[in-house]
Amino acid sequence: MAEPIAIRGVSKNFQTGKTSLMALKDIELDVAAGEFVAIVGASGCGKSTLLRLIGGLLAPSQGEIRIGDKAVTEPNPGIGIVFQTPVLLPWRTVRENVRLPLDIQRTARDPQRIGALLELVGLRGFESSSPFELSGGMQQRVALCRALVTDPSLLLMDEPFGALDALTREQMNLELQRVWMDTGKTVVLITHSITEAVMLADRVVVMTPRPGRIQEIISVEMPRPRDFSSLRDPAFHSACERIRTLMNASGIVE
Numbered sequence: 001m002a003e004p005i006a007i008r009g010v011s012k013n014f015q016t017g018k019t020s021l022m023a024l025k026d027i028e029l030d031v032a033a034g035e036f037v038a039i040v041g042a043s044g045c046g047k048s049t050l051l052r053l054i055g056g057l058l059a060p061s062q063g064e065i066r067i068g069d070k071a072v073t074e075p076n077p078g079i080g081i082v083f084q085t086p087v088l089l090p091w092r093t094v095r096e097n098v099r100l101p102l103d104i105q106r107t108a109r110d111p112q113r114i115g116a117l118l119e120l121v122g123l124r125g126f127e128s129s130s131p132f133e134l135s136g137g138m139q140q141r142v143a144l145c146r147a148l149v150t151d152p153s154l155l156l157m158d159e160p161f162g163a164l165d166a167l168t169r170e171q172m173n174l175e176l177q178r179v180w181m182d183t184g185k186t187v188v189l190i191t192h193s194i195t196e197a198v199m200l201a202d203r204v205v206v207m208t209p210r211p212g213r214i215q216e217i218i219s220v221e222m223p224r225p226r227d228f229s230s231l232r233d234p235a236f237h238s239a240c241e242r243i244r245t246l247m248n249a250s251g252i253v254e
Contacts, residue, residue, distance in 0.1 A: 046212030
């Protein structure tokens, strides 16, 4: 079941010896259950830090994050995370890599669920393959299945397609949209691509340069499912232009 996110007055300061770095300042954000939100901003603006705070991998210096009715204080098995690189274990097959979170949590294995996830992302027939036998896009599909295998209420994605070629990235955008529509998860996506953000998200959060603050939140008023013909939609161009205007005003280009 999807759950909402509530971020209240969150700041993050990193202290190294006598050096202090304010990464995030006074973040206020609500994400509805089942909503797809993308976050864009300059490199170093704190996007990935915010994602790690939501996932419980870091603790805020100030403020609070709640998922559903629970405060985030530690990593939560109810959260799935996909990073820029798939980080698959080379000695495990596709099926075994997807099964890894269940092994770590010592949860009863559900071969039907693993099979259904692989079917969902188009990897049927590759269950026994090793990671080196897969393309980059296929490896990211395995990473996506691994994040979903515990049936998390929330999916966090940190530049998951940034290392892929342009065509594969477009295909993975459509794949992610389909998986999200099929599962109904709450999704937070970090991306540098304005086009990707507007293509996928219900709302796009634009952040300022460090210390990262929320500059503006853009609603994307486009019907679903979306495909690349949606790029001709006036609403698509309007949202992209608004985001570019905000980022250019901050000295950022896509």
